[in-house]
Amino acid sequence: QVQVVESGGGFVQAGGSLRLSCAASGSFLSINTMRWSRQAPGKQREWVATISSTGVTNAIDSLKGRFTIARDNAKNTVYLQMNSLKPEDTAVYYCNVEAVVSGVSGTQYSASYWGQGTQVTVSS
Numbered sequence: 001q002v003q004v005v006e007s008g009g010g011f012v013q014a015g016g017s018l019r020l021s022c023a024a025s026g027s028f029l030s031i032n033t034m035r036w037s038r039q040a041p042g043k044q045r046e047w048v049a050t051i052s053s054t055g056v057t058n059a060i061d062s063l064k065g066r067f068t069i070a071r072d073n074a075k076n077t078v079y080l081q082m083n084s085l086k087p088e089d090t091a092v093y094y095c096n097v098e099a100v101v102s103g104v105s106g107t108q109y110s111a112s113y114w115g116q117g118t119q120v121t122v123s124s
Helices: none
Strands: 002-007 010-013 018-026 030-039 046-051 057-059 067-072 077-082 091-102 108-114 118-123
Touching: 002 091, 002 108, 018 030, 018 091, 018 118, 030 067, 030 077, 046 067, 046 077, 057 067, 077 091
Parallel strands: 010 118
Antiparallel strands: 002 018, 018 077, 030 046, 030 091, 046 057, 067 077, 091 108, 091 118
16 A cells, blocks of 8 residues: 655745645555646646656646745655745645555556645645
């Protein structure tokens, strides 16, 4: 079983910064891709940024320059640095990790795990 826990959300004024963290723990062989997504009130969840196990990153174009994704493989943790926050960034931010785990028969397979989310509220 793999647990994914986000932290670092909170209330901030427009123009401020927050750093989200997401730690994976439990029984797994490795962590591959790690992602951040967000869901604003009344909207569908949208992808924000991705980082591979080798550190290759990608992010939604509209957030490049303000949001930066990074990871610490030794800690199985991914971060999302959010700068120059805007009210429209208000959302629940979710972390998703792809982990390689062992099955009952000893086979290995990749599975996707989500955290419970952390609320980010940006006031104008």
